[in-house]
Amino acid sequence: xxxNKDNLTLELPNFEGPLDLLLHLxxxxxxxxxxxxxxxxxxxxxxxxxxxxxxxxQIAGEYFVMSSTLLRIKSQYLLPKNDFVEDDVQEDPRxxxxxxxxxxxxxxxxxxxxKKRNEEAAVVVAKEASVSKEQKIKPLPLxxxxxxxxxxxFSLIVRKLKLKKPDFVSIEVKETPIDEMIxxxxxxxxxxxxxxxxxCIPKMNNLSDVIGLFLASLELCKKHLVVLSxxxxxxxxxxxxxxxxxx
Numbered sequence: 682x683x684x685n686k687d688n689l690t691l692e693l694p695n696f697e698g699p700l701d702l703l704l705h706l707x708x709x710x711x712x713x714x715x716x717x718x719x720x721x722x723x724x725x726x727x728x729x730x731x732x733x734x735x736x737x738x739q740i741a742g743e744y745f746v747m748s749s750t751l752l753r754i755k756s757q758y759l760l761p762k763n764d765f766v767e768d769d770v771q772e773d774p775r776x777x778x779x780x781x782x783x784x785x786x787x788x789x790x791x792x793x794x795x796k797k798r799n800e801e802a803a804v805v806v807a808k809e810a811s812v813s814k815e816q817k818i819k820p821l822p823l824x825x826x827x828x829x830x831x832x833x834x835f836s837l838i839v840r841k842l843k844l845k846k847p848d849f850v851s852i853e854v855k856e857t858p859i860d861e862m863i864x865x866x867x868x869x870x871x872x873x874x875x876x877x878x879x880x881c882i883p884k885m886n887n888l889s890d891v892i893g894l895f896l897a898s899l900e901l902c903k904k905h906l907v908v909l910s911x912x913x914x915x916x917x918x919x920x921x922x923x924x925x926x927x928x
Contacts, residue, residue, distance in 0.1 A: 699747030700785040702729065707782070714782055717775055719758060723751040754778065862890070862897035870907060870922045878918035 696702040706725055707714055727748060757774040865884075869876050878898065885891050898920055901907040910919045 698741075699744045700781060701789070702726065702744070703747070703778075704782055704786055704789070714786070715779055717779065719751065719755050719775060723748075723755050726751055750778065859893055859896050859900060862893040863900060866894065866897050866901060866920070867906075870920065875919065875921040878920060 696705065703722065703726065706712075706722055707717065712718065712722075730744060730748060754774045866876075866881070869881070878894070881894055882891055885894060898907070898909060898918065901920075902909050906923060908921050908923055910921070911917070912919070
């Protein structure tokens, strides 16, 4: 469709909206977007809407909203200026429209760029094998990763794997007669007078012996044969023989 106005010939395609039409009018006449001749552009815009109505084409309501905006801006230029306000302070009624056109122009260029890239891109993209079986393992380039970073990353992976699949361990505890541990403990106390629980542990063969040693200490304390003491929380146990005179 062509429109002749002030020696202007336009091939009007299907516009995506009123801003698209305005931008087309401005660019086709090489008009400075920051200095729009509002009377000329308004007249051309209204001629386009009239031609659309003559062809019985459906026009979206947003086109009429834009036409009213253009007429409002045009009328503001026809009003006398306020002599009490300095020229530098008075706002240009076109500023808001200019900002909308600039933003629309930027987004339109971006969409055209992505459309072109999409048309140029291949429909099917093939991917080769990430690692060939015949490829030898190469060392990491020096300077790109430190041994500390590598070890910390490996530790993090191991912890994550443990959380996903916890390790199950079964412990078999062999029962050790407490009498044997009592006899062992009494012999050491008679010989040394005072021993510590931790000093006896290296002599134990397994976990069952350690448990038996602890129970033997409690049993001797219950019979008032030894006294147990601890200097600090979770510290070593002092096992000391009670003399006959102290009972």
